Amino acid sequence: MSSAQNDLGPGTRERGDGLSRRNVLAGAAALGLSAGAPIVARAAGSPNQLTWGIHVSLAPLWFDPAETQALITPFMVLYAMHDAMVKPMPGSAQAPTLAESWSMSEDGLTWEFTIRNGVEFHNGAPVTAEDVKFSFERYRGTNHALMKQQVAGVDAPDPRHVRFRMKEPWPDFLTFYSSASGAGWIVPKKYVEKVGDDGFRQAPIGAGPYKFVSFTPGVELVLDAFEGYWRKAPAVKRIVMRSIPDEATRLAGLKRGEIDIAYSIRGELAQELQQSAGLALKSVVTQATNAIYFPEQWDPQSPWHDLRVRQAANLALDRDAMNQALFLGGCKISNSAVVPSTFEYYWQPPPAAYDPDKAKKLLAEAGFSSGFDGGPFWCDSSYTNIGEVAINYFQEVGIRTKLQPIERAGFAAAYAGKKYTKGILRNASGAFGNAATRLASFVIKGGSNVYGSYPDIDELYPLQAKEIDAKKRAALLAKMQQLVHEKAIYAPLWELAFLNGVGPRVGESSLGKIAGFPYTAPFEDITIKSG
Numbered sequence: 001m002s003s004a005q006n007d008l009g010p011g012t013r014e015r016g017d018g019l020s021r022r023n024v025l026a027g028a029a030a031l032g033l034s035a036g037a038p039i040v041a042r043a044a045g046s047p048n049q050l051t052w053g054i055h056v057s058l059a060p061l062w063f064d065p066a067e068t069q070a071l072i073t074p075f076m077v078l079y080a081m082h083d084a085m086v087k088p089m090p091g092s093a094q095a096p097t098l099a100e101s102w103s104m105s106e107d108g109l110t111w112e113f114t115i116r117n118g119v120e121f122h123n124g125a126p127v128t129a130e131d132v133k134f135s136f137e138r139y140r141g142t143n144h145a146l147m148k149q150q151v152a153g154v155d156a157p158d159p160r161h162v163r164f165r166m167k168e169p170w171p172d173f174l175t176f177y178s179s180a181s182g183a184g185w186i187v188p189k190k191y192v193e194k195v196g197d198d199g200f201r202q203a204p205i206g207a208g209p210y211k212f213v214s215f216t217p218g219v220e221l222v223l224d225a226f227e228g229y230w231r232k233a234p235a236v237k238r239i240v241m242r243s244i245p246d247e248a249t250r251l252a253g254l255k256r257g258e259i260d261i262a263y264s265i266r267g268e269l270a271q272e273l274q275q276s277a278g279l280a281l282k283s284v285v286t287q288a289t290n291a292i293y294f295p296e297q298w299d300p301q302s303p304w305h306d307l308r309v310r311q312a313a314n315l316a317l318d319r320d321a322m323n324q325a326l327f328l329g330g331c332k333i334s335n336s337a338v339v340p341s342t343f344e345y346y347w348q349p350p351p352a353a354y355d356p357d358k359a360k361k362l363l364a365e366a367g368f369s370s371g372f373d374g375g376p377f378w379c380d381s382s383y384t385n386i387g388e389v390a391i392n393y394f395q396e397v398g399i400r401t402k403l404q405p406i407e408r409a410g411f412a413a414a415y416a417g418k419k420y421t422k423g424i425l426r427n428a429s430g431a432f433g434n435a436a437t438r439l440a441s442f443v444i445k446g447g448s449n450v451y452g453s454y455p456d457i458d459e460l461y462p463l464q465a466k467e468i469d470a471k472k473r474a475a476l477l478a479k480m481q482q483l484v485h486e487k488a489i490y491a492p493l494w495e496l497a498f499l500n501g502v503g504p505r506v507g508e509s510s511l512g513k514i515a516g517f518p519y520t521a522p523f524e525d526i527t528i529k530s531g
Contacts, residue, residue, distance in 0.1 A: 068182025371398025
């Protein structure tokens with residue numbers, strides 16, 4: 001590990017203005033405590049309620065599975081309000097949920113699902129094959145174009161059976177349907193048709209363990225237990241997801257007993273949490289790869305077009321020091337930009353290197369011996385601290401950028417909407433899937449978060465998609481990942497460690513129960529301590 005592991009990067013070790021690591025990490029958030037942080041209703045005052053301190057502002061877009069983006073955040077809500085035919089659960093990446101069973105035909109052209117008997121939506125309507133067909137055909141989120149290209153049609157021969165017909169054998173159908181999209185999360189057809197898309201987001205009805213009560217934008221989402229949930233009735237009768245983007249305020253609320261679970265507590269605030277009596281720090285190493293993306297690399301007039309410049313940016317970052325300072329060393333540094341090490345068909349890149357002298361040499365060879373203006377650095381505001389530290393390292397080798405933090409929902413929409421054509425941005429995704437699903441979203445032409453692509457990578461994707469031989473398919477996907485690395489399409493950071501605080505009232509938090517998932521789930525397993 002680098003000798004600089006206790007620092008935030010060049011320029012932050014010795015500051016004449018008196019700023020400490022805590023100032024850089026928490027910034028104005030820490031000052032907000034002494035200025036009088038907003039007081040929220042005491043969670044402890046409700047014996048059958050648990051309250052979350054959410055690190056982002058909740059977006060109604062996440063209440064509708066049809067809008068699922070290429071990130072894990074929507075599933076924070078989906079696992080509570082909705083249910084899927086097949087989804088990741090404890091001990092299984094593809095667990096039978098609304099579907100009790102499924103099968104693929106010998107020729108690989110047909111997938112048939114049997115819906116669990118007696119499952120209902122929150123309004124009492126049964127979950128039927130027509131709802132499943134409607135949910136798939138209505139889906140417009142990440143990977144929808146790819147799925148529609150592969151699926152010839154969906155049949156509902158009777159209320160409990162659904163048939164998906166492929167245009168050609170597609171080994172990854174179940175992976176895309178069950179985890180790498182929201183297409184398999186089921187909504188009630190008749191209700192959606194009655195209220196419309198906007199009406200559904202205002203008053204969603206699902207088939208999950210909790211039902212919608214109210215939503216106050218920028219404040220909180222309130223859900224009540226659905227006693228008719230097929231798996232089991234939730235033990236906690238009401239959950240409140242309260243948006244508290246200020247990290248220090250989340251910790252203060254946890255310490256005062258105003259919230260029970262606080263998402264994303266990092267750096268010295270995490271150390272403070274560890275030392276607080278009655279509180280627990282729960283660290284989950286997620287499947288959320290973090291990287292810095294260079295969307296200008298396809299513009300011949302941009303410095304980022306030069307491979308040496310992108311390689312220099314990679315060499316400028318001391319990932320070990322960043323990890324230690326921001327996440328107590330909990331992140332896994334795999335040097336893979338978009339595919340986490342736990343995924344099927346993962347290819348292991350060479351180790352990441354921190355070499356600022358070589359970075360400066362590469363910049364000089366590219367014609368930037370005095371450095372250059374790299375443009376804005378766009379990032380999700382909940383991870384501004386990562387951007388601040390990266391900017392310090394880039395500045396040290398001569399790459400000048402200016403941080404532009406955007407609230408998460410807006411950032412995700414603009415990123416997928418191809419709005420960030422200038423500068424660089426922080427890429428992150430904890431979405432479920434495998435190597436092929438991540439490449440589809442973040443590397444291949446037409447992907448939801450792809451600003452440009454390379455023909456030699458693109459041409460391999462359809463070959464692997466229809467390859468039945470597992471070894472041949474693995475070789476194709478490995479080659480694609482190798483090319484991503486060699487072209488320095490991204491500067492990989494790590495697989496994120498998501499640090500959470502848990503208060504004394506919580507029995508089972510359900511943090512870390514689903515492999516790679518950063519948030520609490522299954523919600524129906526969460527408990528409150530007795531007494």
